[in-house]
Each structure stands twice: as C-alpha cells, then as structure tokens.
Amino acid sequence: MWFASPDEVRERLTAVDYLADDGITTSVFLAGALGKPLLTEGPAGVGKTQLAKAVAAATGARLIRLQCYEGLDEARALYEWNYKKQLLRIQADDDAWDDIFSEEFLLERPLLKAIRSDEPTVLLIDETDKADVEVEGLLLEILSDYQITIPELGTIAAARRPYVVLTSNATRELSEALKRRCLYLHLGYPTPERERDIVLAQVPGLPASIAEQLARTVATLRALELKKSPSIAETIDWARTLLALGRTELDDAVIGRTLGVVLKHNSDQARAAKELGLAARS
Amino acid sequence: MGTGMTRESLVDRHLGFVQALREAGLPVSLAEGLDAAGALTLIDLADRNTLREAYAATLVKRPSYRPGFDVLFDLWFPPVVSGSYGTGAGERPDGGVDLEHAEVPELRDRLADLLAGDPDDPAFREFARAMVERFGRVQASAGRQSWFSFAVLRALSPETLTARLLDRMLAERGGLPEKIARQQISRNITRFQDEVATDVRRRIAEESGVEKIARSTVKPPIDRIDFLRVTKAELAQLRREVYPLARRLATRLTMRNKLGRRGxxxxxxxxxxxxxxxxxxxxxxxxxxxxxKPELVVLCDASDSVSTFSHFTLLLTFALREQFTKVRAFAFVDTVDEITTMFAPGADVIDAITRMSQDADITRFGRTDYGNVFERFAERYADAVGPKTSLLILGDARSNYQAPALDTLKRLAGRARHAYWLNPEPRAQWDTGDSVATGYGSVVPMYECRNVAQLAEFIETLD
Known part of the structure; x- marks a missing residue:
C-alpha cells in the first residue's frame, strides 16, 4: 500500500511542500490503492511533473523518468540488445550463438528498469502526448498488466508494481484504450487562495500580503484572453523576482516593469497593459 | 450520504448514476464502472468531496465532461441538509442574521459580507440554500409550485452589490486594484449563482425524481456545441480550444511527413x-x-449567416499562422480579399477580426455568392494555389441561387495538393434551399464540421 487514506496523502505531500486539493489527494490515493496508473492532464506549469516527484519524495520511493518525444521508440523506452558486445562475443567464441540473448547483453531502458526494480518505484512517463501514437500501444501492456514481453527472453512480470504517473499537455487526444486503463486527474489553474498558499510554501520569506496580491493579479491575467496564460511556475518566478528586487508592495509600476516574468508574448503583454490600464513599458 | 445506506441501495444508486452519465453523453465503459465501484470500497463514503473526486478520477477522462458530471453528481448524491435554515432555531451562526425572518436589505448586507470573503466558507453555501428556501418557491401553475433560481437572484440581485463591495474593498477606484477586485467579486457572484442553481435542482429532484430533471439540466460539453448556435459566453470558451487544435493540426501534418522516410x-x-x-x-x-513545409490557403466565409462559425474559423486561421510557415488567408462574402497581413503573428486576434470587418473588401451587395467569389479568386490570387498547397474552404455552401462556378473551383482544387471543404451545417440540411453542397462536394471533399469534436476528428483523418 502506498497511502492509507486521502488525508494521509495530503499530510505527506504537504510535508514535501506540495499543496494538494481534494481532487489530487483522492486520485493519488486511489492510484496507489487500486494499483492503476494515474494520468494527469492540464496546461504547462501547473505541477503535473512535480506531483510525481512529490509522490516519490513523500513515500521515499525511487523515481524513474521516461521523457517522451517525437520519435521515441522501443529501443529507448523499453530495452535494447547490446549488439556490439554480442558481436564481440561471437567473434571470440564461435559456439556462443546460443547465449548471446541473455541478461548479460540486455540494456535496460526506463520502462524495463521500473518493472524489474524490487524497491518501491515511482515511474514518471512525462509528456506522453509528445510521443507518437505507436508508443501508446507499447505502453498498454505495461500499464494494464505490469509486464513486458521480450521475444528472446519471454515475459517479465513486475517484481513489485511501480506507481505510474503519466503526464500530458493535451496537445493531442490520447487514445481511448490508454485513458481507459488510467485514473484521470485534470490539473487546472488553482483558485487564488490555493495559489497564494503554494507561493508562500515555495518562496519562503515573501510577505503574505504580496503573495495574496500576486495570486489575485495572476487570476485577473488568466481571465484575459491571452495566448499563453501564466502558469503556477511563472507565478512563483514572479514572487522570486519581487523578493530579489526587495519590493514590499506590488503597485502598477512594479507590475508593469516585471510583467515579462509571467507573460512571454509581446501581444500578451500589450493586451494586459491595455486591459489592466498599466503604463506602457519603456 | 446517510449512514443508514445499505449495500443494495448503494449499488443501485451507483448503477443509476453511471446510467445517467451515459445518457448525458459521457462514454463510461463497463471496466470504468467497475473501477469506480472498486474505488467506493476504499474510501470513506461519508466524505462527499472524496466520493465526488473518486468518481471523477475513474469515470471522467476529459475536462469538457466535468461540468455535466458535477451537475449529475449533485443530483444523485445530494448533500445532507440539516434543516431548512441551516442549523436549529434559536442559534444564530450566520453573522447574527436570522435568515428566516430578516428583511431583504439586511440579507443583502449579509450577502455582501459573504461575497467579499472566501466562497469555500461553509456559510456561503448555507446562505445560498436558505435563500432558495425563502425566495425560490414559485407558483408554476394552479395548485403546482416549483423552484426557480431567477426568483432568488431577483430578490437579492447580487450584481447590484458590486459598487458597494468595490467601495468597501478599495480606498480609491481605478487602475489595477479595481480590476483585480472586480474579478474577485464577479467570480464570487458566479459562485453564488451556481450554488443557488445547484440547490434549486436538488429540491426539484427531491420532489419529482432524479431521472426527470437529470435529462433536462445537463448541457452538452463545450466541444459538442453547434457552431451555429453558440452563445457569446460559449464562444469565449471555444476560443481557448483553438490553440491546442492548431498545434494538433500542425503536428499532424509534420508527423505524417516523417513517417517511414529516412534521408x-x-x-x-x-x-x-x-x-x-x-x-x-x-x-x-x-x-x-x-x-x-506545408503551405496552407484558407478561404473563409465571413457572412452573417455563419458569423459564429467564421469567427471561430478565423481564430483557427490565426492560430495556424503561428504553426505554419506559409499561410495565406482569404475572407469572402460576395467577393474575396486577402486578410493575411491583418493576421500577422503577434497581432491581437480580437483587434484583427474587428479590423477585418472594417477594412477588408469582401462585400459588394452583402449576399453570399460563392460563384463570384471563386471567379474572383482565380482571377486575382491564382498564384496562391500551387502543388505544395493545401486548400481549406470554410462555409455553408449557400449561394443565394447564383451560378456556382464549379469549373473554376475544380481547376483550383486540381492545382492544389489537397483540398478540403468544412461545412458547419448538419448533413441533413445540405442541398435544401439554396445550398449547393453536393455540387461543391463532388469537386472538393466536403466534411460536416458542426462542433469542435468534429473539427478535431477531421484533423485526425487528415492526410
């Protein structure tokens, strides 16, 4: 068992500075208790990857990460045979044909490593939507049965079920088959109250009044129609910036000058300045 | 949920809830239903929030389904309400106001206090419930009464409290602080309206059964809403869907090009x-x-009959400009003009659309004329379409009985690498009245594209 109850999830995640709401605690608890992978989806920078790291830190488990990208294939996600070593073995010993497909020549990649690990493991499959559709098919066997089939070796079942977290920015719809096998958690932008607490937890030394103002300002920015809404990560960057500048108050001038920390598009900055009535940037 | 609930009634309730979700259009598979049932055995059923999130995690796999899910959950697992006016008589937990007998101005004061505070405060919900009890009952017809939100909102009119709240929260008006305060107030007012609506639904369900109301209250998820019947608020919500779609379209095209080909x-x-x-x-x-490098030429109907659709497709065009190296966009009503420069990357979308309706030369008489548009396009912009171009036409193919100029379109489509036509009308209405859908469809493959889901589907089938 990973966690005994949703409340325990909240306590232990808070201990590692991850503030969870009811949705997060319940799905994190259920993913452990039901032994199902947890698919977290949402915009960039709302703490999807961080959640997996926090679960690993809170439970003292090892974190194994598979970063997905376009063109990711079996050889880099699952396992590969060490061809060079196999070749050398055959050159050295003509009778070695039978034993070149053994443990000795197997190169572990993240998925196989997570399956074979006998200590508690959190497997993070990051940005699943970036990988090609074929990779999803590859994941299905692992996600439903926690086993990997290697033609030359047979089926390897998990020594100990890893806790699997998948993240996605929803740049494309993941397949129904994959979603069906997972618990789903949508992480959106937090309420200003929760964001204030997150900022305070992440940036010690920041006055509570500034954190409150920041969270409300960011909520207002998100209500505008921007190309890219500020993420929690950017709010935290903003808080750090203000702390570094030694500001104790957040006024129009300070916001105008530091807006670039949260808004990265020129048109977004112009729009925010116009809508919020900020002075034009010099 | 009550503690007296037996195992059988819990199973019944679970099955009924899953059934209601399916009827509302959420695809809940058998396995997912079992997952949810499994989750119920692990959690504390008395904790309503945990129960809600457990169902959400196992059954709701798309954010657009969540609002409908929440409505149904509130109906099938209503909160335990202790009494009509919150706690027992004699106690005054609600800021010293007797909710049952107080005058309206006094209640508005109390509402103002709550709107200025944290909406997650239990008192917020208690107050909403008490107000529904007091004002929400309306005589629907002789001898029948029902519950309505508008009666509550009319009695208290929360919007008119905005000015008072602003005065209370700010030393002086104007600038950023006012913006922020307004944002907070309007969020809390919306929250109050939601709480009232939820409680109204709960009461109706109590009196006339859950199944009856469940069918009528769940709105379709945002990606299933018809482009031609979109409200203004929904359009704003739709706009947020545009960028992911454009990104998806772009990756779709480039991914396909990488498959199976090595240098x-x-x-x-x-x-x-x-x-x-x-x-x-x-x-x-x-x-x-x-x-x-895929090149894209978009021809977009900007007439009033498809205004919400064209608004959306213009946004899509705009978003595409940032993903593709070469996009040329054209808008038309009864003649055609290039709008590419107005949609330069980095420009403000909403400004650009306003500017287009003012500056672009797309209207002569104001009645859509596809035939003339294609003739004009072939005459003035023929060089835009070449062997590397994908041609995308967006419109309802209703040409006011003018000559359709099929040959011209055929020539244009023949020169392009691909050509697609997206029609926002339901297929059943094609070819009725002045629609030339089949005629154009025989030259350029035509796809029904009534909502975001269908648009996404089109993108997935693209080659």
Whole structure:
C-alpha cells in the first residue's frame, strides 16, 4: 500500500511542500490503492511533473523518468540488445550463438528498469502526448498488466508494481484504450487562495500580503484572453523576482516593469497593459 | 450520504448514476464502472468531496465532461441538509442574521459580507440554500409550485452589490486594484449563482425524481456545441480550444511527413560512430530528411449567416499562422480579399477580426455568392494555389441561387495538393434551399464540421 487514506496523502505531500486539493489527494490515493496508473492532464506549469516527484519524495520511493518525444521508440523506452558486445562475443567464441540473448547483453531502458526494480518505484512517463501514437500501444501492456514481453527472453512480470504517473499537455487526444486503463486527474489553474498558499510554501520569506496580491493579479491575467496564460511556475518566478528586487508592495509600476516574468508574448503583454490600464513599458 | 445506506441501495444508486452519465453523453465503459465501484470500497463514503473526486478520477477522462458530471453528481448524491435554515432555531451562526425572518436589505448586507470573503466558507453555501428556501418557491401553475433560481437572484440581485463591495474593498477606484477586485467579486457572484442553481435542482429532484430533471439540466460539453448556435459566453470558451487544435493540426501534418522516410547516408557521422567499434561501421547514420513545409490557403466565409462559425474559423486561421510557415488567408462574402497581413503573428486576434470587418473588401451587395467569389479568386490570387498547397474552404455552401462556378473551383482544387471543404451545417440540411453542397462536394471533399469534436476528428483523418 502506498497511502492509507486521502488525508494521509495530503499530510505527506504537504510535508514535501506540495499543496494538494481534494481532487489530487483522492486520485493519488486511489492510484496507489487500486494499483492503476494515474494520468494527469492540464496546461504547462501547473505541477503535473512535480506531483510525481512529490509522490516519490513523500513515500521515499525511487523515481524513474521516461521523457517522451517525437520519435521515441522501443529501443529507448523499453530495452535494447547490446549488439556490439554480442558481436564481440561471437567473434571470440564461435559456439556462443546460443547465449548471446541473455541478461548479460540486455540494456535496460526506463520502462524495463521500473518493472524489474524490487524497491518501491515511482515511474514518471512525462509528456506522453509528445510521443507518437505507436508508443501508446507499447505502453498498454505495461500499464494494464505490469509486464513486458521480450521475444528472446519471454515475459517479465513486475517484481513489485511501480506507481505510474503519466503526464500530458493535451496537445493531442490520447487514445481511448490508454485513458481507459488510467485514473484521470485534470490539473487546472488553482483558485487564488490555493495559489497564494503554494507561493508562500515555495518562496519562503515573501510577505503574505504580496503573495495574496500576486495570486489575485495572476487570476485577473488568466481571465484575459491571452495566448499563453501564466502558469503556477511563472507565478512563483514572479514572487522570486519581487523578493530579489526587495519590493514590499506590488503597485502598477512594479507590475508593469516585471510583467515579462509571467507573460512571454509581446501581444500578451500589450493586451494586459491595455486591459489592466498599466503604463506602457519603456 | 446517510449512514443508514445499505449495500443494495448503494449499488443501485451507483448503477443509476453511471446510467445517467451515459445518457448525458459521457462514454463510461463497463471496466470504468467497475473501477469506480472498486474505488467506493476504499474510501470513506461519508466524505462527499472524496466520493465526488473518486468518481471523477475513474469515470471522467476529459475536462469538457466535468461540468455535466458535477451537475449529475449533485443530483444523485445530494448533500445532507440539516434543516431548512441551516442549523436549529434559536442559534444564530450566520453573522447574527436570522435568515428566516430578516428583511431583504439586511440579507443583502449579509450577502455582501459573504461575497467579499472566501466562497469555500461553509456559510456561503448555507446562505445560498436558505435563500432558495425563502425566495425560490414559485407558483408554476394552479395548485403546482416549483423552484426557480431567477426568483432568488431577483430578490437579492447580487450584481447590484458590486459598487458597494468595490467601495468597501478599495480606498480609491481605478487602475489595477479595481480590476483585480472586480474579478474577485464577479467570480464570487458566479459562485453564488451556481450554488443557488445547484440547490434549486436538488429540491426539484427531491420532489419529482432524479431521472426527470437529470435529462433536462445537463448541457452538452463545450466541444459538442453547434457552431451555429453558440452563445457569446460559449464562444469565449471555444476560443481557448483553438490553440491546442492548431498545434494538433500542425503536428499532424509534420508527423505524417516523417513517417517511414529516412534521408541519405550521413558518411561523416557513420565513420565517426564506427570508431568505437574498431572501425567497423556497425550502425549507419542517416541524414535527417528535409522537413516538408506545408503551405496552407484558407478561404473563409465571413457572412452573417455563419458569423459564429467564421469567427471561430478565423481564430483557427490565426492560430495556424503561428504553426505554419506559409499561410495565406482569404475572407469572402460576395467577393474575396486577402486578410493575411491583418493576421500577422503577434497581432491581437480580437483587434484583427474587428479590423477585418472594417477594412477588408469582401462585400459588394452583402449576399453570399460563392460563384463570384471563386471567379474572383482565380482571377486575382491564382498564384496562391500551387502543388505544395493545401486548400481549406470554410462555409455553408449557400449561394443565394447564383451560378456556382464549379469549373473554376475544380481547376483550383486540381492545382492544389489537397483540398478540403468544412461545412458547419448538419448533413441533413445540405442541398435544401439554396445550398449547393453536393455540387461543391463532388469537386472538393466536403466534411460536416458542426462542433469542435468534429473539427478535431477531421484533423485526425487528415492526410
């Protein structure tokens, strides 16, 4: 068992500075208790990857990460045979044909490593939507049965079920088959109250009044129609910036000058300045 | 949920809830239903929030389904309400106001206090419930009464409290602080309206049964809403869906181009790699294929009959400009003009659309005329369409009984690498009245595209 109850999830995640709401605690608890992978989806920078790291830190488990990208294939996600070593073995010993497909020549990649690990493991499959559709098919066997089939070796079942977290920015719809096998958690932008607490937890030394103002300002920015809404990560960057500048108050001038920390598009900055009535940037 | 609930009634309730979700259009598979049932055995059923999130995690796999899910959950698992006015008589937990007998101004004061505070405060919900009890009952017809939100909102009119709240929260008006305060107030007012609506639904369900109301209250998820019947608020919500779609369309096209095609041998890197195996080139290195740069030409109907659709497609066009190297956009009503420059990357979308309706030369008489549009396009912008171009036409193919100029379109489509026509009308209405859908459809493949889901589907089938 990973966690005994949703409340325990909240306590232990808070201990590692991850503030969870009811949705997060319940799905994190259920993913452990039901032994199902947890698919977290949402915009960039709302703490999807961080959640997996926090679960690993809170439970003292090892974190194994598979970063997905376009063109990711079996050889880099699952396992590969060490061809060079196999070749050398055959050159050295003509009778070695039978034993070149053994443990000795197997190169572990993240998925196989997570399956074979006998200590508690959190497997993070990051940005699943970036990988090609074929990779999803590859994941299905692992996600439903926690086993990997290697033609030359047979089926390897998990020594100990890893806790699997998948993240996605929803740049494309993941397949129904994959979603069906997972618990789903949508992480959106937090309420200003929760964001204030997150900022305070992440940036010690920041006055509570500034954190409150920041969270409300960011909520207002998100209500505008921007190309890219500020993420929690950017709010935290903003808080750090203000702390570094030694500001104790957040006024129009300070916001105008530091807006670039949260808004990265020129048109977004112009729009925010116009809508919020900020002075034009010099 | 009550503690007296037996195992059988819990199972019944679970099955009924899953059934209601399916009827509302959420695809809940048998396995997912079992997952949810499994989750119920692990959690504390008395904790309503945990129960809600457990169902959400196992059954709701798309954010657009969540609002409908929440409505149904509130109906099937209503909160335990202790009494009509919150706690027992005699106690005054609600800021000293007797909710049952107080005058309206006093209640508005209390509401103002709550709106200025944290909406997650239990008192917020208690107050909403008490107000529904007091004002929400309306005589629907002789001898019948029902519950309505508008009666509550009319009695208290929360919006008119905004000015008072602003005065209370700010020392002086104006600038950023006012914006922020307004944002907070309007969020809390919306929250109050939601709480009232939820409680109204709960009461109706109590009196006339859950199944009856469940069918009528769940709105379709945002990606299933018809483009031609979109409200203004929904349009704003739709706009947020545009960028992911454009990104998806772009990745779709480039991904397809990479599949199965590798470039020529990269001699230098192959030799370099062979050094680690004693000069035997065990792995060959290939040059990456030069990426194909798709060019896109968009022709967009900007007439009033499809205004919400064209508004959306213009946004899509705009978003596409940032993903594709070469996009040329044209708008038309009864003549056609290029709008590419107005949609330059980095420009403000909403400004651009306003500017387009003012500056672009797309209207002569104001009645859509596809035939003339294609003739004009072929005459003035024929060079825009070439063998590397994908041509995308967006419109309802209703040409006010003018000559359709099929041959011209055929020539244009023949020159392009691909051509697609997206029609926002339901297929059943094609070819009725002045629609030339089949005629144009025989020249350019036409797809029904009534909502975001269908648009996404079109993108997935693209080649």
């Amino acid at each position: 020529r041998l990269d001699f230098r890197r192959t030799v370099r790699a062979s050094l680690s195996t004693g000069g035997v080139p065990l792995t060959t290195r290939l040059r990456p294929r030069r990426p194909h």
